[in-house]
Amino acid sequence: MATKIAPLSGFPEYLPAQRMIEQQFIAKITRTFELYGFAPIETRAVEPLETLLSKGETSKEVYVLRRLQADPNDASDASLGLHFDLTVPFARYVVENAGKLQFPFRRYQIQKVWRGERPQEGRYREFTQADIDIVDRDTLGFQADIELPLVIGDALSSLPIPPVTIQVNNRKLVEGFLRGVGVPDTAAAMRAIDKLDKVGPAAAGDLIMATAGATDAQAKACLALAEISAPDAGFADAVRALGVSDPLLDEGLEELVRVVDAAAAHRPGLVVAQLKIARGLDYYTGTVYETVMKGYERSGSITSGGRYDNLASSGAERFPGNGLSIGLSRILGILFGAGALTASRQVPTCVLVAVVDEESRTASNQIAAALRARDIAAEVSPEAAKFGKQIRYADRRGIPFVWFPGADGAADEVKDIRSGDQVAADAGTWAPPADDLYPQITLA
Amino acid sequence: MATKIAPLSGFPEYLPAQRMIEQQFIAKITRTFELYGFAPIETRAVEPLETLLSKGETSKEVYVLRRLQADPNDASDASLGLHFDLTVPFARYVVENAGKLQFPFRRYQIQKVWRGERPQEGRYREFTQADIDIVDRDTLGFQADIELPLVIGDALSSLPIPPVTIQVNNRKLVEGFLRGVGVPDTAAAMRAIDKLDKVGPAAAGDLIMATAGATDAQAKACLALAEISAPDAGFADAVRALGVSDPLLDEGLEELVRVVDAAAAHRPGLVVAQLKIARGLDYYTGTVYETVMKGYERSGSITSGGRYDNLASSGAERFPGNGLSIGLSRILGILFGAGALTASRQVPTCVLVAVVDEESRTASNQIAAALRARDIAAEVSPEAAKFGKQIRYADRRGIPFVWFPGADGAADEVKDIRSGDQVAADAGTWAPPADDLYPQITLA
Numbered sequence: 103m104a105t106k107i108a109p110l111s112g113f114p115e116y117l118p119a120q121r122m123i124e125q126q127f128i129a130k131i132t133r134t135f136e137l138y139g140f141a142p143i144e145t146r147a148v149e150p151l152e153t154l155l156s157k158g159e160t161s162k163e164v165y166v167l168r169r170l171q172a173d174p175n176d177a178s179d180a181s182l183g184l185h186f187d188l189t190v191p192f193a194r195y196v197v198e199n200a201g202k203l204q205f206p207f208r209r210y211q212i213q214k215v216w217r218g219e220r221p222q223e224g225r226y227r228e229f230t231q232a233d234i235d236i237v238d239r240d241t242l243g244f245q246a247d248i249e250l251p252l253v254i255g256d257a258l259s260s261l262p263i264p265p266v267t268i269q270v271n272n273r274k275l276v277e278g279f280l281r282g283v284g285v286p287d288t289a290a291a292m293r294a295i296d297k298l299d300k301v302g303p304a305a306a307g308d309l310i311m312a313t314a315g316a317t318d319a320q321a322k323a324c325l326a327l328a329e330i331s332a333p334d335a336g337f338a339d340a341v342r343a344l345g346v347s348d349p350l351l352d353e354g355l356e357e358l359v360r361v362v363d364a365a366a367a368h369r370p371g372l373v374v375a376q377l378k379i380a381r382g383l384d385y386y387t388g389t390v391y392e393t394v395m396k397g398y399e400r401s402g403s404i405t406s407g408g409r410y411d412n413l414a415s416s417g418a419e420r421f422p423g424n425g426l427s428i429g430l431s432r433i434l435g436i437l438f439g440a441g442a443l444t445a446s447r448q449v450p451t452c453v454l455v456a457v458v459d460e461e462s463r464t465a466s467n468q469i470a471a472a473l474r475a476r477d478i479a480a481e482v483s484p485e486a487a488k489f490g491k492q493i494r495y496a497d498r499r500g501i502p503f504v505w506f507p508g509a510d511g512a513a514d515e516v517k518d519i520r521s522g523d524q525v526a527a528d529a530g531t532w533a534p535p536a537d538d539l540y541p542q543i544t545l546a
Numbered sequence: 547m548a549t550k551i552a553p554l555s556g557f558p559e560y561l562p563a564q565r566m567i568e569q570q571f572i573a574k575i576t577r578t579f580e581l582y583g584f585a586p587i588e589t590r591a592v593e594p595l596e597t598l599l600s601k602g603e604t605s606k607e608v609y610v611l612r613r614l615q616a617d618p619n620d621a622s623d624a625s626l627g628l629h630f631d632l633t634v635p636f637a638r639y640v641v642e643n644a645g646k647l648q649f650p651f652r653r654y655q656i657q658k659v660w661r662g663e664r665p666q667e668g669r670y671r672e673f674t675q676a677d678i679d680i681v682d683r684d685t686l687g688f689q690a691d692i693e694l695p696l697v698i699g700d701a702l703s704s705l706p707i708p709p710v711t712i713q714v715n716n717r718k719l720v721e722g723f724l725r726g727v728g729v730p731d732t733a734a735a736m737r738a739i740d741k742l743d744k745v746g747p748a749a750a751g752d753l754i755m756a757t758a759g760a761t762d763a764q765a766k767a768c769l770a771l772a773e774i775s776a777p778d779a780g781f782a783d784a785v786r787a788l789g790v791s792d793p794l795l796d797e798g799l800e801e802l803v804r805v806v807d808a809a810a811a812h813r814p815g816l817v818v819a820q821l822k823i824a825r826g827l828d829y830y831t832g833t834v835y836e837t838v839m840k841g842y843e844r845s846g847s848i849t850s851g852g853r854y855d856n857l858a859s860s861g862a863e864r865f866p867g868n869g870l871s872i873g874l875s876r877i878l879g880i881l882f883g884a885g886a887l888t889a890s891r892q893v894p895t896c897v898l899v900a901v902v903d904e905e906s907r908t909a910s911n912q913i914a915a916a917l918r919a920r921d922i923a924a925e926v927s928p929e930a931a932k933f934g935k936q937i938r939y940a941d942r943r944g945i946p947f948v949w950f951p952g953a954d955g956a957a958d959e960v961k962d963i964r965s966g967d968q969v970a971a972d973a974g975t976w977a978p979p980a981d982d983l984y985p986q987i988t989l990a
Contacts, residue, residue: 107642107860110626113592115639117646118585118653125586137918139895139925139945141562142569146672147591147658148557151614163614169662170595170608170627182554183614195559198551202561204892204942206928209562214591218613228590243928245907256918367908368915416551448648451583463689464811471812474581474700481583484650484687498648501583 112219112227114435119445122541124230124434127261128212131232131428134257135210138249140234143209145191147216148182153194163217184216188233189425193414196237196421206238206246212430226431232257235425237413242422244357247389247409248364254393254405254426255365255372262443262545263433264396268405269376270361271390275354276327276380279341282348283323286315295328296380328378334366335359337375354388361389387411391426401436404429437545446542447500450479452534453516454496455505457486465507469514472529473505478539480505493519502538505529556663556671558879563889567987568674568878571705572656575676575872578701579654582693584678587653589635591660592626597638607661628660632677633869637858640681640865650682650690656874670875676701679869681857686866688801691833691853692808698837698849698870699809699816706887706989707877708840710848713820714805715834717852719798720771720824723785726792727767730759739772740824772822778810779803781819798832805833831855835870845880848873881989890986891944894923896978897960898940899949901930909951913958916973917949922983924949937963946982949973 109115116124132142154164165184185191188211196207212232219225234253236246251268258266276295280288291314298306303325310321323344330340338355358375365373381390390408395401407426414421437443453473455466466482473480481501483492489506496504497519505527508514516532517524533539553559560568576586598608609628629635632655640651656676663669678697680690695712702710720739724732735758742750747769754765767788774784782799802819809817825834834852839845851870858865881887897917899910910926917924925945927936933950940948940963949971952958960976961968977983 107638109642110590110592110594113590115590116588117643118587121586121588124588136894137921137923139893139898139923141893142565143562144560144565144568146554146557146559147660148554148672150554165611166614167609167628167662168612170610172662184611194551198553199561208893208925216591218611218616228592238928245926245928249926364908368911449583449585449652450580464808467812477581479581479583481652482689482693484689 110227112225114226114228114431116438117448119448119541120434120438120443122445122450123443123543124430126541126543127430127434128230128232130260131257131430132210132212134253134260135232135234137256138208138253140208140210140253143192143195143211144213145185145188145195145211147184147214149185149191149194151181151183154183154186154190156190163219165216165218186217187215188213188231188427189235189413192233192235192237192425193421197414197416200239200416200419200421206236206242208234208236210234226435229429229431232428232430233407233425235413235423237421237423237425240420240422242409242424244360246424247357248361250407250424250426251361251365251373251391252368254391254428255369257428258393258405259369259372261433262543263437264398264545265371266393266395266404267371268365268373269379269392269394270358270365270373271375271377271379272354272358272361272388273380273386273390273408274350274388275341275358276377278348278351278354279327279344279346280314280324282346282351283320285310285320285324287313290314291316291324292380295324295378298325298328298378330377331374333362333371333374335362335375337362337377341377357388381406381408385410385412389424395433395436398436398440401432404433404436442546444544444546446538446544447502449481449499449501450541451481451499451501452478452538452540453480453503453505454492454501455480455482456489456492456507457483458507458509459486462507462509469505469507469529473532476530476533478534493517500541503534554671556669558670558672558875560882561892563892563985564878564882564887566889566894566985567887568874570985570987571874571878572674572676574704575701575874576654576656578697578704579676579678581700582652582697584652584654584697587636587639587655588657589629589632589639589655591628591658593629593635593638595625595627598627598630598634600634607663609660609662630661631659632657632675632871633679633857636677636679636681636869637865641858641860644683644860644863644865650680650686652678652680654678670879673873673875676872676874677851677869679857679867681865681867681869684864684866686853686868688804690868691801692805694851694868694870695805695809695817695835696812698835698872699813701872702837702849703813703816705877706987707881708842708989709815710837710839711815712809712817712849713823713836713838714802714809714817715819715821715823716798716802716805716832717824717830717834718794718832719785719802720821722792722795722798723771723788723790724758724768726790726795727764729754729764729768731757734758735760735768736824739768739822742769742772742822774821775818777806777815777818779806779819781806781821785821801832825850825852829854829856833868839877839880842880842884845876848877848880886990888988888990890982890988891946893925893943893945894985895925895943895945896922896982896984897924897947897949898936898945899924899926900933900936900951901927902951902953903930906951913949913951913973917976920974920977922978937961944985947978 294309386408388409392403393405413423470480738753830852832853836847837849857867
């Protein structure tokens with residue numbers, strides 16, 4: 103078939119070496135999630151439009167489906183769209199399967215999502231997220247708020263990426279503070295604080311006054327709060343020094359201290375209390391998280407989430423949750439874009455078994471089978487060409503070893519084509535150095 | 547947010563235990579593919595409609611995308627659809643990246659595909675396929691035809707599923723035979739033979755006469771060929787005994803003998819020459835494969851594919867290939883439907899660490915961290931409830947071990963809640979039996 107070549111903006115595709123890097127990232131993230139007892143689910147790619155639009159603010163970004171030969175009188179497909187995150191489908195899944203799940207339910211989900219964004223630099227229309235959430239019936243213990251950033255910290259530190267800092271705040275703390283200083287519209291003030299990094303403190307202060315009905319003094323107090331940042335519970339003293347008092351503020355302070363203290367004990371430097379982090383979305387009700395990668399702070403958050411006291415509901419039943427989402431495609435996009443990640447080879451193959459002549463191909467196949475039986479990836483040369491050509495086949499793919507079957511009873515030999523070293527070897531016992539068994543990923 | 551509960555026909559979703567089974571299947575298939583040196587790719591979920599429809603025969607099944615808030619004057623998204631298999635996107639990917647790939651290119655690809663089928667029993671609208679293909683420029687050695695069923699055989703035999711038989715035929719053999727007996731329309735005859743299992747020999751014979759312009763004697767010869775089946779090269783004698791001669795028939799016979807002989811040497815019983823296998827699709831040009839699972843033959847083929855001398859082309863350049871696709875969702879659908887696959891637990895967790903009281907939760911966290919550091923999945927009880935309740939938490943999820951932190955300097959103890967055995971243990975050295983480390987999948 104003749105095939106049209108059509109790169110599509112916003113739909114990144116990787117070459118095999120990059121896909122191997124992505125796979126290793128997914129495997130490491132998955133294993134960390136499982137070590138903490140999170141169970142896997144996948145949800146279908148589509149949801150009814152009604153479900154997708156229940157959040158109300160992303161309607162522009164949804165891809166709607168239609169069967170090419172749909173019967174105009176058949177409405178069965180008419181209302182399906184591709185999911186744009188993993189939280190909305192998860193909420194639906196929890197309600198749908200509530201009778202079959204054990205609560206609290208700890209799940210992870212690593213899947214593609216789609217957004218019908220206009221194509222532009224750095225905006226993906228298809229990308230992969232890796233989410234963990236803990237959800238319970240009626241009430242969810244605060245333990246979840248403390249544990250989740252530690253799981254994410256372990257997952258990210260298992261990857262060959264620069265060190266990360268998880269920035270934590272608490273919506274109760276901010277809401278209580280805003281009430282305490284008497285800001286009329288606290289939600290508007292929070293949205294203005296969320297824009298602080300983009301517009302700077304002067305404009306953010308103006309925005310607080312304009313949209314939240316705050317006085318100049320109140321706006322200044324908001325900005326003073328937003329400036330506070332500390333790697334330990336010392337942030338609480340800085341907040342109290344601002345002289346604002348409110349019961350919700352106290353509750354938020356106490357919660358945030360618990361998160362920061364536990365994280366400092368688990369992995370010093372992982373978590374920072376960052377009081378300007380507000381997360382734009384209205385449904386967060388307590389702890390909120392963002393994450394930056396050292397040296398790539400300007401690329402924005404690579405992991406975000408927080409506590410929502412009403413992830414889903416069904417009749418009188420309510421499911422509070424807390425969740426964090428790793429932006430896997432964003433991390434890879436940043437590091438691939440910087441040329442910072444490389445794989446040691448383009449194929450999984452560790453050994454190319456040479457073929458002396460077509461008559462003895464079976465002997466080469468048997469050598470490869472013996473290597474595979476001991477978990478060493480091996481392929482057999484497609485051609486009984488001159489050995490120089492077979493070595494080039496390996497070299498072009500980065501395969502480190504070429505195996506030469508011994509002729510007439512002579513021992514087999516294996517050559518490290520990087521060093522040129524060639525030694526006698528037996529396919530039933532030989533093993534490569536541990537670093538050569540799988541492709542190695544390196545961060546520049 | 548209030549969430550609508552909406553199961554959708556054709557979009558299967560699994561509970562966590564089933565998803566763990568699917569993940570283990572994918573991991574085992576992946577590792578086999580890698581052991582043979584196949585490199586991974588993923589392609590975007592969408593292709594231009596023009597690419598999707600280039601095969602011409604699946605136009606009814608394509609899901610077309612539209613941005614919900616699309617500008618009617620902006621045609622940029624108007625022509626995108628979800629891929630319905632992995633072969634069409636792979637052909638496009640090969641042409642698009644030909645300058646960056648090494649040929650012969652061995653790739654695997656495990657992804658979801660979508661088909662806008664009308665909902666009906668056993669038809670999926672979203673399902674997962676696991677494909678391997680070998681593609682080359684200009685010509686592809688016959689070695690690929692021999693190797694691919696061995697890879698698939700190894701992959702399937704690594705799974706906890708019933709034994710499989712790969713049924714192999716060769717389109718040159720059939721085409722040559724049809725020419726040799728003088729059937730006027732060989733393509734029509736092949737399509738009729740493809741229906742043999744569905745309609746029976748009498749109706750198939752009538753169909754050959756009606757659609758291929760064959761005489762009664764010619765139709766009988768076709769059916770005699772289609773009846774031939776053998777686990778070894780003996781099928782060739784049976785074909786020759788029919789007294790038909792044609793150069794293309796000889797070429798096909800020789801090729802099929804090579805495939806069957808090599809497979810018999812690799813894994814006796816894996817491959818059977820089955821001369822009624824024709825594969826409906828016109829683009830196959832040589833070896834073709836289907837696969838049945840013992841005891842589930844009536845559920846149809848779980849792995850199909852074959853040689854296509856023109857997978858893709860670009861100007862004067864041609865890319866012949868050979869590929870096989872494992873229908874992962876189909877296999878799981880069959881076995882889940884029969885209640886034949888079970889997981890030993892619903893969560894990855896091996897150990898639940900009990901919490902004595904909230905004051906000592908940190909001690910429980912440290913025990914869990916010590917277990918995780920040695921790759922033992924552990925979660926900490928969400929509540930410092932009575933131990934009986936904490937044990938029930940583990941029991942309801944199938945977690946085999948509960949860990950009790952020692953109070954006041956006493957040793958920790960770990961209980962196997964299935965046997966009730968409880969022993970003193972140290973989180974830095976204790977290990978579960980190997981079978982309990984990960985969830986075990988069992989075939990009934």
